[in-house]
Amino acid sequence: MNLTLLILLPLLTAIVILLMRNATQIKRAALIGSIAQFVLAFVLLFSFRNERAAGNEVQMLFELQYDWFPAWHITFHLGVDGISVAMILLTAFVVMAGVLVSWNVTKMTKEFYFLLILLSLGAYGFFISLDLFILFFFLEIAVIPKYLLIGIWGSGKKEYAANKLALMLMGGSALVLVGLLGVYFGSHEKTFDLLTLAHAHIPVEVQKICFPLLFVGFGVFTALFPFHTWVPDGHSSAPTAGSMFLAGISMKLGGYGCLRVATYIMPDGAKEYANIVIVLSTIAILYGAFATMMQKDLKYINAYSSVSHCGFVLLGIGMLTKTAMTGAIMQMVSHGLMTALFFAVIGMIYERTHTRQVNEMGGLLKVMPFITTVLFIVGLCSLGLPGLSGFVAEMTVFMGSWQNPDSFHRIATIAACMSIVVTAVYILRAIGHTAMGPLKEGYGNLNDAKWNEKLAAIILIAGILAIGIAPFWLNELISPATEIIMKKLQAGHSGL
Amino acid sequence: MLNDFLILMKSELVVVFIIFLLLLIKVGTEIKNENLLSIIQFLLLANFVLGFFFNETGTLFGGLFTTNGLMAFQKSILSLGVYLISLLFSVWLKKSEHMPEFFMLMLSALLGMFFMISSGSLLMFFLSLELSTIPVAAMANFDLEKKISSEASMKMILSSAFSSGILLFGISLIYGATGTVNFAEIPVLLDGSPLQILAFVFLFTAFAFKLSIVPFHLWTADVYEGAPVAVTSFLSVISKGSIAFILLTTLYKVFAPMQEIWYNMVMLLSITTMIVGNLFALRQQNIKRFLAFSSIAQVGFILVGLSSNSVQGTASVVYFVLIYVFSNLAAFGVAGAISQQTGKESIDDFKGLYQNNPFISWILALALFSLAGIPPTAGFFGKLFLITTGASKGNYFFITVAALNLIVSLYYYLRVIRAVFMDKNEQPIEKIYLNPSVKLGMVICGAGIVLVGLLTWIYDYITALTV
Numbered sequence: 001m002n003l004t005l006l007i008l009l010p011l012l013t014a015i016v017i018l019l020m021r022n023a024t025q026i027k028r029a030a031l032i033g034s035i036a037q038f039v040l041a042f043v044l045l046f047s048f049r050n051e052r053a054a055g056n057e058v059q060m061l062f063e064l065q066y067d068w069f070p071a072w073h074i075t076f077h078l079g080v081d082g083i084s085v086a087m088i089l090l091t092a093f094v095v096m097a098g099v100l101v102s103w104n105v106t107k108m109t110k111e112f113y114f115l116l117i118l119l120s121l122g123a124y125g126f127f128i129s130l131d132l133f134i135l136f137f138f139l140e141i142a143v144i145p146k147y148l149l150i151g152i153w154g155s156g157k158k159e160y161a162a163n164k165l166a167l168m169l170m171g172g173s174a175l176v177l178v179g180l181l182g183v184y185f186g187s188h189e190k191t192f193d194l195l196t197l198a199h200a201h202i203p204v205e206v207q208k209i210c211f212p213l214l215f216v217g218f219g220v221f222t223a224l225f226p227f228h229t230w231v232p233d234g235h236s237s238a239p240t241a242g243s244m245f246l247a248g249i250s251m252k253l254g255g256y257g258c259l260r261v262a263t264y265i266m267p268d269g270a271k272e273y274a275n276i277v278i279v280l281s282t283i284a285i286l287y288g289a290f291a292t293m294m295q296k297d298l299k300y301i302n303a304y305s306s307v308s309h310c311g312f313v314l315l316g317i318g319m320l321t322k323t324a325m326t327g328a329i330m331q332m333v334s335h336g337l338m339t340a341l342f343f344a345v346i347g348m349i350y351e352r353t354h355t356r357q358v359n360e361m362g363g364l365l366k367v368m369p370f371i372t373t374v375l376f377i378v379g380l381c382s383l384g385l386p387g388l389s390g391f392v393a394e395m396t397v398f399m400g401s402w403q404n405p406d407s408f409h410r411i412a413t414i415a416a417c418m419s420i421v422v423t424a425v426y427i428l429r430a431i432g433h434t435a436m437g438p439l440k441e442g443y444g445n446l447n448d449a450k451w452n453e454k455l456a457a458i459i460l461i462a463g464i465l466a467i468g469i470a471p472f473w474l475n476e477l478i479s480p481a482t483e484i485i486m487k488k489l490q491a492g493h494s495g496l
Numbered sequence: 497m498l499n500d501f502l503i504l505m506k507s508e509l510v511v512v513f514i515i516f517l518l519l520l521i522k523v524g525t526e527i528k529n530e531n532l533l534s535i536i537q538f539l540l541l542a543n544f545v546l547g548f549f550f551n552e553t554g555t556l557f558g559g560l561f562t563t564n565g566l567m568a569f570q571k572s573i574l575s576l577g578v579y580l581i582s583l584l585f586s587v588w589l590k591k592s593e594h595m596p597e598f599f600m601l602m603l604s605a606l607l608g609m610f611f612m613i614s615s616g617s618l619l620m621f622f623l624s625l626e627l628s629t630i631p632v633a634a635m636a637n638f639d640l641e642k643k644i645s646s647e648a649s650m651k652m653i654l655s656s657a658f659s660s661g662i663l664l665f666g667i668s669l670i671y672g673a674t675g676t677v678n679f680a681e682i683p684v685l686l687d688g689s690p691l692q693i694l695a696f697v698f699l700f701t702a703f704a705f706k707l708s709i710v711p712f713h714l715w716t717a718d719v720y721e722g723a724p725v726a727v728t729s730f731l732s733v734i735s736k737g738s739i740a741f742i743l744l745t746t747l748y749k750v751f752a753p754m755q756e757i758w759y760n761m762v763m764l765l766s767i768t769t770m771i772v773g774n775l776f777a778l779r780q781q782n783i784k785r786f787l788a789f790s791s792i793a794q795v796g797f798i799l800v801g802l803s804s805n806s807v808q809g810t811a812s813v814v815y816f817v818l819i820y821v822f823s824n825l826a827a828f829g830v831a832g833a834i835s836q837q838t839g840k841e842s843i844d845d846f847k848g849l850y851q852n853n854p855f856i857s858w859i860l861a862l863a864l865f866s867l868a869g870i871p872p873t874a875g876f877f878g879k880l881f882l883i884t885t886g887a888s889k890g891n892y893f894f895i896t897v898a899a900l901n902l903i904v905s906l907y908y909y910l911r912v913i914r915a916v917f918m919d920k921n922e923q924p925i926e927k928i929y930l931n932p933s934v935k936l937g938m939v940i941c942g943a944g945i946v947l948v949g950l951l952t953w954i955y956d957y958i959t960a961l962t963v
Contacts, residue, residue, distance in 0.1 A: 069952050071808065071959040072884065133880075141871045147910065151918040159918055163910060170906050174899035177880070181887040181895060209892065 001047045003062050003078040003128050006088065009036055010121035014114055023109040027099075030113040034096040037120065041092035045477075048085050052480075059484055060130060060195070068134070073191045077131040081484075082477040083329055087127045087256055090336045093463050094248035095120045098241035100456035101344045104351065105153065105239070112153060115145040116241055123249045132180050132192040132261065139221075139253060140173055146234075146246065153239040161230075161237035168230040172220030176257070179213030182206060183265065197265045198488065204268045211269025214262040215277065221254025223307045224314060225284035235303035240347025243299065247306050248340035252332045255313040259325065259485070263317055267489040270320065275408065277318030282412045285311035289422035298346045298356045301430055302339060305382060308419055309335045309390075315416055316397040319409065320489060324400025325482045327393055330474060334381075334389035334467055341378045341460040345371060348453050349434070352446045358430050363439030368448040372435045374457045379427045381464055384420055389467035394420070396471075504554045504563050507571045508614075510546055511607045514539050515600050522596040529590050533582070536599055537933065540579040547572035555616060559678055562616040566961040570741045570814060571610050577734045577821045578606055583937030584829035585726035587929075588836050598638060601631040602730060609738035613745075618667045618677040621742065625663070625706075628738065629656045632731060636723040648722025655715040659705030666698030679750050686753045696751060700761065703746070706739045707795050709765050710772040717776075720788035725832035728784055732791045733824045737817040740798050744810050747802060755805050759889075762803045767897050770796030774904040781842050783831045786908070787824070790867060793905055794820060800898050801882035804889055811959045812881035818954075819866065819878040822944035826863035829938055830856045833928055840925065848924030849916045856928060857916050859938045866945045868909040869902055874949035881955075 013033030020026045051061050060079030068076045080088070098116060105112050118141070125138030143166055151162035184190065186206030187197055202210075220227040231251075235243045263270045288308030295301045309331065316328025348371050349364065350356050365372040381388035384395075401413040449457065467474055502509065518536070521527060527535075551568040555561060582589070582599070589595050608628030615621040633656065637649035671677055673692045674685035686692055701712065708716040720728045751758060773793030780786040801812045833856060834849075835841045850857040866875030879902070887895045930938070948954055 067952075069955055071811065071956065072881070137871050137876070140876065143870050144865060147913075148917060151914060159914055162918075163907070163914070166910060167903055167907055170903045171900075174902055177883065178892065178896050178899050181884060182892065184884070185887055185890060 001044055001062055003064055003080065005040060006037075006044070006124040006128055007121060009033065009040060010117050010124060013037075014117045014121065017110060017114050017117065020110065023106070026109050026113055027103060030099050030117060033117060034092075034099040034120075037124075038092045038096050041089050044080070045085055045089060048080065048082075049477075059481075063130070068131075072133075073193075074133045075131050075193065076134060077193055078128045079130045080128055081481040082479070083256070083260065083481045084127045086329060086333050086474060086477055087252060088124060090252065090333045090463075091120060091123045091127065091249050093337060093459060094244055094340045097340055097344060097456040097460050098244045098248075100452045100459075101244070101347055102239070102241040103450075103452040105241075107153060112149070112239075115149050116245065118142075119145040119149070119245050120249070123253065126253050127256065130194045132183070132194060132197070135194075135257075135261070136173070136176060136180060139176070139257070142250060142253075143169060143173075146242070146250065149242040149245075150234060150238045153242065154237040155239070156237045157233065158237045161233040165230045165234035168220055168227065172217045172227070172254070175213045175217030175220070177217075179210045179217055179262075182210040182213065186210065194261070194265065202266060207266040207269035208272055211262055211266045212273055214266070215258055215273065218254045218257030218262060219314065222251045222258065222313060223284065223288075223310045224254075225280045225287060225307075225311070228284060228288070228307045231307050232300055232303040235306065235343070236297060236299040240343055240350075243303075243343040243347075244340040247303070247343060248336040251306065251310055252336055255310065255317070255328065255332050258314065259317050259328065264485050264488060267491070270489065274318050274320050277314060278409070278412045281311045281314035281318055282415050283311075284308065285315065285416045285419045286422075289419040289426070292426045293422060295426075296358050298349070298358060298430065298434070299343070301358075301426060302342045302346065305423065305426070306335070306339055308423070309339070309382070312394055312397050312416070315412070316400060319397075319401045319404060321400045321403045322479070322482050322486045323403060324397055325485065326475060326478050327396030327398075327400050329478050329482070330389075330396055330467070330471070331393035333474065334393040334464070337460050337463045337467075338378055338381045338390060341374065341457065341464070342382065344453070344456055344460070345375045345378060348449060349375075353443060358433045361434045361440060361443075362437040363435070364443065364446075365435040366439050367443060367446045370449045370454060370457075374449075374461065375431055375435060377461060377464070379431045381468070383424045383427045387465075387468050389464045389471075392468055392471040500554060501556065503550055503552055504556055505561070506550055507543075507547055507568065507575075508607060508610050510543050511603050511610065514543065515603050515607070518596050518600050518603075522600075529592075529595050532596065533586055533590055533933075537579070537582050537586075540575070540582050544572060544575040544579050547575055559616045559680060560620045561611070561614050562679075563614050564961075566810070566814070566958075567613050569958065569961055570613050570738075573814070573818050573821060574606060574609055574734050574738055577737065577825060578602060578730075580821070580825050580829075580937050580940060581726055581730055581734075583933045583940070584729075584825060585832050585836075586933040586937075587931060588724065588726060588832065592638070594638070598635065598726075601635050605629075605631040605635075605730075606734070609734070612738060613741050615742070616679050618670065618679070622660075622663060622667060626660060628735070629660075629706075632727070632735065635727045635730070636719060638727060639724045642722075644722040645724065648719045651715050651722075652719045655705065659702045659712075662698050662705070663702030666695050666702065669695035669698060679745070682750050683753050686751065688754055688757060692754070693757060696754060696758065697761075699746070700758070703739060703743055704765065707736060707743070708792050709795060709799070710769040710792065713769070713772070713792050716792060717785045717788045721782055721784045725784065725828055725835060728788075729825055729828035729832070732787065732828070733821050736791065736795060737821065740795075740802075740813055740817055743802065744813055748805050748810065752805065759803055762799050763891070763894055766796050766799035766803065767894070768796075769793070769799060770898065770901040774901055774908070777908045778904070781844065783835075783841050783843055783846070783912075786843065786912070787827055787831065790905065790908070791824065793901065794824075794867065796901070797879060797882050797898065800886040800894070803894070804885050806885065806888065807959065807962050808881070808885045808888070811955065811962045812878075812885045814958050814962075815955055816878040816882055818958075819874040819945070819948055822941045822948065823863045823866035823873070823875055826859050826938060826941035826945065827867065829934070829941065830860040830863070833930060833934060834925060837928055838925055843912055843915055845925065846912065846915045847919040848921030851921075851924045852927045853925065856930070856938065859942050860916060861913055862942055862945050864909040864912055868906045870906070872950065873945050874947070875945070877949040877955070
């Protein structure tokens with residue numbers, strides 16, 4: 001399969017959207033485009049599995065390489081392994097659901113869908129690039145859409161939130177940039193090529209400088225404590241689809257970068273700083289969970305709980321065991337689907353009740369059974385009910401963490417485990433308040449979900465169930481790739 | 497000999513030809529401004545296109561004048577900028593009584609810049625620098641009924657006279673220390689003695705004045721604010737670009753043996769320029785002053801690329817200037833169109849601009865994102881290559897400061913974006929009329945902003961010229 005299709009398809013969709021005349025045409029074009037992306041992601045999954053089944057053990061499949069800026073040895077190098085395929089699937093799910101739930105956007109429809117599709121373009125490009133320069137290019141490409149989506153279509157303190165998000169993410173990118181340049185010149189390879197760098201001997205002292213730069217830089221995107229402050233504001237002010245994209249896809253760019261770029265090419269740096277990563281991510285997990293308990297606004301609840309859940313991703317990476325890393329990637333996919341669904345449901349509720357305050361709602365199960373049921377499912381997934389994706393992912397992270405025999409790692413694991421209890425408290429309280437009890441006045445004649453909302457929810461639930469009930473297929477996809485990262489980690493200095 | 501002369505100096509000769517043609521038209525005919533402007537635009541386009549043909553390498557007048565492919569390309573960038581100015585500000589130009597004079601002055605300045613890029617000795621450099629400065633000061637006075645315009649002109653004359661004095665002093669010291677003013681001979685005779693360092697400091701100060709490097713930037717904001725937008729854009733894009741080009745020659749060729757010494761100087765000036773430019777830009781309300789300080793910060797970035805002596809340094813600076821021409825001219829074009837029709841120049845007035853003027857809003861957004869260095873605009877590539885070049889010395893502190901400055905600059909560019917797209921306004925700016933040539937100019941700028949980065953052969957072409 002030709003990977004450039006993953007970039008060309010969103011680009012084509014975006015151009016078609018620009019050419020359309022009225023809102024209906026624009027929506028149709030966006031929907032068709034996102035369905036095509038969805039199909040393409042599955043084609044990629046199956047052709048990837050076929051190749052692997054046929055015994056193709058090359059690290060990266062479907063590699064492509066064109067010269068881009070020969071003077072800097074920058075190549076347009078694409079390729080996928082199991083991790084990238086998983087992330088691409090996640091992106092396709094979230095994009096399709098995001099397009100569906102935004103069906104009612106009336107303000108500047110054309111611009112809205114154009115920016116939404118541009119955001120997905122950045123994500124696909126990021127996940128398939130094997131050259132750090134183009135990886136950085138795609139990472140940054142999403143800044144404009146994010147800023148404008150929040151600032152124009154958002155609610156509440158939207159300008160403040162948009163500014164904060166853009167600046168903090170830009171700060172993260174600035175650190176990434178310095179780190180990348182350090183690797184470029186420090187490795188003496190003068191290349192941005194991921195695979196070349198992974199096989200090169202980057203001097204330990206360079207790794208000690210560049211690993212924290214890259215890890216913190218990418219960490220900002222995935223709410224690394226204490227750089228998580230953009231998350232609550234950004235997510236809660238964004239329009240529904242914007243929050244879905246931000247939490248579902250954009251935060252995953254950071255986790256993917258921490259693993260694929262920072263940890264993979266600089267194993268010595270990773271070992272050096274692993275303990276700090278563990279401490280910070282444990283703090284994020286606990287702090288996020290406790291902070292969520294204090295929230296009264298549904299969107300803030302999900303935003304703070306995202307900080308907590310994304311902490312598991314970084315914890316899994318910091319534990320430096322194969323199982324924990326696999327768990328971290330599973331958590332990325334699981335949290336992406338779950339949080340997108342959560343924001344979608346919150347958006348649906350808000351559209352009907354015009355409030356997001358938990359204590360102003362009640363008894364919604366009676367008037368909108370479908371939406372409220374989805375809320376239950378997503379809540380249970382968030383608190384880690386077996387059979388749903390959250391359980392599988394977090395359990396894998398804990399199993400992997402426990403494999404480290406010393407007490408430091410064990411204490412961190414136990415502390416992180418405790419957050420699950422807190423999660424249960426806030427989730428059950430919020431959902432109970434919203435769904436159960438007597439119906440509040442004025443909510444008697446609210447409608448249940450429409451076709452587009454149902455479809456969006458069903459797609460995401462299908463993803464959650466697929467991971468929850470049959471996690472082995474995701475595990476099969478991911479673990480060969482984590483295996484390679486682990487080998488590199490164990491080999492340390494001597495290289496691979 | 498005559499053939500050599502004609503071929504090697506063809507860019508300069510074309511400009512001289514246009515100037516004299518304009519003079520004859522002005523004196524001899526009663527042609528209307530509108531028709532004349534179309535003719536001028538055509539001539540400027542022809543000038544730009546001709547820049548790509550018959551380029552040869554050679555020297556004339558015993559080394560006073562040199563030219564090669566890279567220099568020809570640099571001249572083409574400047575010609576392109578002048579052509580774009582003639583398009584973007586055509587509404588303003590048509591109304592002006594003295595349009596032919598305006599172009600004569602602008603082209604004289606351009607001629608000076610051409611000679612400056614090609615100069616092979618300090619004397620030639622000095623003469624051409626004066627030729628490129630004095631007409632601009634006259635141009636700054638072109639809003640004849642505005643006092644602030646004359647003030648700008650006066651400030652510019654005084655500060656450039658001062659910097660010329662410093663430059664001449666530096667040149668005389670160089671001559672005293674080495675016994676020559678010829679670019680080819682100076683590097684051989686440089687040994688880093690204190691006198692030579694002093695001479696270099698004086699020379700560099702003069703450059704710093706023209707490029708408005710902090711702490712020699714104080715004239716910039718006032719002049720930019722007072723001068724007509726067309727002149728401001730000429731000053732900030734074309735003048736700056738030409739000085740950056742000659743600075744490349746001076747640092748990399750003439751003072752190459754003293755690199756250890758000038759590296760620290762350039763680094764320090766670059767850091768202060770970026771920081772001061774950015775911090776002052778944060779609080780500006782007038783869009784012209786805002787762009788003035790942002791252009792100071794941009795010069796700081798150019799110095800990041802300049803700080804390393806290499807093929808990549810030259811290539812990335814030339815590439816950045818090309819991108820800068822498109823981005824900054826687009827921003828000035830929009831600001832000019834608005835101020836021409838409504839007289840509004842404050843960022844607060846831009847609130848709600850998108851409501852009635854989606855096209856120019858997007859052009860402005862593209863330009864500002866390009867200046868901020870956000871992909872997919874070309875500014876991303878330009879800035880990234882400058883920073884990469886600067887990093888080749890392994891000076892992480894310098895690079896980190898540069899990268900952090902990117903965040904600050906993003907903040908103030910976003911201020912404008914926010915005003916245009918998000919803020920509410922009871923009385924937003926009404927629909928701005930754009931005549932076809934303004935539209936064409938904006939489309940060219942927009943296309944340049946998007947394509948120069950993605951079409952990688954442009955960078956390859958520049959690198960190939962540099963080697």
